[in-house]
Amino acid sequence: MIRIWPFGSASGSKTFSVYEPEDNAGLPLERAERLVFVADGFSWRALFFGPLYLAVKREWIGLLMYVVAAVALVHALQTLDTGSQWITWGFILLNVITGFEAASVQRASLVRAGWKELGSVGGGNVEEAERRFFGAWLPTLNAEKPAEAPLFPWASPPTAASMSSHPDAVSRAETLLRRLSSRLTRKSPIGN
Numbered sequence: 189m190i191r192i193w194p195f196g197s198a199s200g201s202k203t204f205s206v207y208e209p210e211d212n213a214g215l216p217l218e219r220a221e222r223l224v225f226v227a228d229g230f231s232w233r234a235l236f237f238g239p240l241y242l243a244v245k246r247e248w249i250g251l252l253m254y255v256v257a258a259v260a261l262v263h264a265l266q267t268l269d270t271g272s273q274w275i276t277w278g279f280i281l282l283n284v285i286t287g288f289e290a291a292s293v294q295r296a297s298l299v300r301a302g303w304k305e306l307g308s309v310g311g312g313n314v315e316e317a318e319r320r321f322f323g324a325w326l327p328t329l330n331a332e333k334p335a336e337a338p339l340f341p342w343a344s345p346p347t348a349a350s351m352s353s354h355p356d357a358v359s360r361a362e363t364l365l366r367r368l369s370s371r372l373t374r375k376s377p378i379g380n
Contacts, residue, residue: 203228203310204317210302216329225314226294235287250293
């Protein structure tokens with residue numbers, strides 16, 4: 189396969205950093221709903237929309253840095269008595285830098301707010317990354333809980349009827365993870 193496009197990987201896989209609030213206690217599903225997946229890499233939205241993107245994401249410090257850099261850029265180019273085309277190129281460069289740094293700004297904002305990084309996971313898209321992450325993370329939560337506390341308290345104990353619809357534990361866990369993934373994508377507080 190010949191790769192012409194310079195951004196992204198040839199396989200289409202992305203890396204996501206996973207963050208959770210510092211006081212994230214409760215049942216595993218409640219904890220999972222509050223997790224945030226931040227895509228690493230270049231942000232096309234930040235390139236094309238620059239300050240609007242930062243404002244929508246509520247990245248106020250990043251927006252302030254953008255405004256300060258824009259004012260300094262315009263002032264420096266006007267002091268040097270350059271033409272307006274150089275100011276245009278300066279803003280294009282500023283938006284390219286914003287596109288490359290958007291994920292770093294979001295991660296820094298989460299860390300300042302007290303969120304901790306749980307790790308990183310790869311996937312073709314956020315749903316695949318969530319599936320992989322929860323597949324590895326949820327069993328560790330089950331090991332932390334006492335034996336009498338069920339991992340999914342809303343689920344009834346397996347019966348013959350439920351075992352026929354889910355012949356093995358893997359398919360049952362996959363079904364639960366798909367439900368969790370769909371709920372997370374609908375309720376994500378911070379998304380790309």
